[in-house]
Amino acid sequence: MGTFLYDDDCGFCKRAVAFARDRLRSRTEFVAWQDFDLDSVGLTPEQTDEAAWVVYPDGRRFRGGDAVAEVLLHARPLVRPVGRLMRLPLLRAINRRAYHWVAANRYRLPGGSASCALPS
Secondary structure: OOEEEEOOOOHHHHHHHHHHHHHOOOOOEEEEHHHOOHHHHOOOHHHHHHOOEEEOOOOOEEEOHHHHHHHHHOOOOOOHHHHHHOOOHHHHHHHHHHHHHHHHHHHHOOOOOHHHOOOO
């Protein structure tokens, strides 16, 4: 199963992880990137501070909106089709843009704070 890496300093991120884990019942493992051996998967703190990632033991890595789609693919059966749709070319592009906007504005979203803001 994959591991979703998120920012433990971001309240919005922690709320989103709790929702995916508790409500969507995703079988994905959720780990703060600050508590993970990033070198083991070839990621840097800068990369993981900039976006969430899903990493698999076989070396596959998914960033941002693609990582969210992976989480949904391993959630409750009724949610899995949403993850599949998010992989389609046109919807993938929209998903990636939406993720980028959320990541850039996460400090403004519920649970977010100034500590969530991405570095300029």
